[in-house]
Amino acid sequence: MSPLPPQRLARAQGAGAGDWLAGLPALVEKLLGRWELTAERVVAPGGRSSVLVLVREADGGRAALKICAPDAPAALEEAALRHWDGLGAVRLLRSAPEDGALLLERLHCETSLRSLPDAKAMLEAVSTARRLWVEPGPGHPFPSVEARTGRQAELMRAAGAGEETGPLVAEALRTRAELVADAGERLLLHGDFRQGSVLASDAERAPWLAVGPEPVVGERAYDLARLVRDRLHDLVASPGAAAITRRRVTRLAESVEVDPERVRGWALFRAVESGVRHLAAGQRTDGEMLLEFATWL
Structure with a gap:
């Protein structure tokens, strides 16, 4: 071994x-x-x-x-x-x-949805996510999206108030506050749903299955938000990356009939949160890439 x-x-x-x-x-x-x-x-x-x-x-x-x-x-x-x-x-x-x-x-740990062309991978990802979005049941132990992102928001305020990131952090925090104020759905979500967390399976029930959940209870738009920035390095290198990103938001939202503005808002908050966290850890290249992505939304 x-x-x-x-x-x-x-x-x-x-x-x-x-x-x-x-x-x-x-x-x-x-x-x-x-x-x-x-x-x-x-x-x-x-x-x-x-x-x-x-x-x-x-x-x-x-x-x-x-x-x-x-x-x-x-x-x-x-x-x-x-x-x-x-x-x-x-x-x-x-x-x-x-x-x-x-x-x-x-499962086939070496084969995730990232092995497929992006358009096909997104279709399979949405199909998988739909099966995960169920009622959490009475007395469940899962934190809410509001609670989890609330803790993240406090860390963002402390770490991202500088001149470089301050305006973007302020926008992300304002957007989060608006989203949690009128969130209606309370479904069990994967919490870290992306192409890389869906692996190939030999099981008869499904060819692709999700792994590695960080479960929370909230609205579907939160789970779609992480998908919006999938294959970020490829996206950054693409001409018209901002337009591609905005089309992604629209298509993902339409695929499950949710408000595109809620997907956009959660994608913005999650990208800025991740970017600030990377910068704080000294991972400047990834941090700046995530913050640049947030400006496209």
């Missing part, structure tokens, strides 16, 4: 998660023994907030063992996957949220 932790995960988590990273090999071995699994390989480069180990179950079935970092607790993801029960999303087989561990059905 490949070394643990993968380099991308170690870089992203940094020194603050040193004890957790050092304990990953022992944690994986414990879970393999508890669930009678045989490890095949660690997926690399992998994610920034979890590690994925491809495994075989005792009966020979193929599965994937996901272990979430302490700052990405598994309990909400577990709750969302149980609620969807395979409808549009990867199926949960077992869980140990106290260890941040989820045993998932095996």
Whole structure:
């Protein structure tokens, strides 16, 4: 099996998660023994907030063992996957949220919607998202879009008040306040829905299934907003990028019959929030790209 932790995960988590990273090999071995699994390989480069180990179950079935970092607790993801029960999303087989561990059905982790031409990928993405947007049920544990973006808004005020980003941050905060003031829908959303979070599947129920939710309850326009900036590097290099972006907003909104202005507004807020966060982390190229994208909306 490949070394643990993968380099991308170690870089992203940094020194603050040193004890957790050092304990990953022992944690994986414990879970393999508890669930009678045989490890095949660690997926690399992998994610920034979890590690994925491809495994075989005792009966020979193929599965994937996901272990979430302490700052990405598994309990909400577990709750969302149980609620969807395979409808549009990867199926949960077992869980140990106290260890941040989820045993998932095996998908083709190397093949996401990004492998398709963009127009086809967007159609498949919307089709997948439609299946995820369901009532969250009584007594659900999921935060609201208002609560999650409220915490982000506070951080944006603190980090993005400089001369360079101040006006754009102010516009994004004003737009968010207007959106949450009259939001009507309260559906379970993926929360980080993009082409890269939809993987190819051999399951008969669907050829593409969503993974890695950061579940929230709110309106569909919030989930569409992250799709608007998909393949951002390609978009930036395209002539007429601003016009392409605005057409994307319209098409995505029309595909699910929501107000384009709400998709545009959430796309603006989420891009500025992400841009400010990247700048604060010293990732200037990505931060500036995200803020430039926000000016096109």
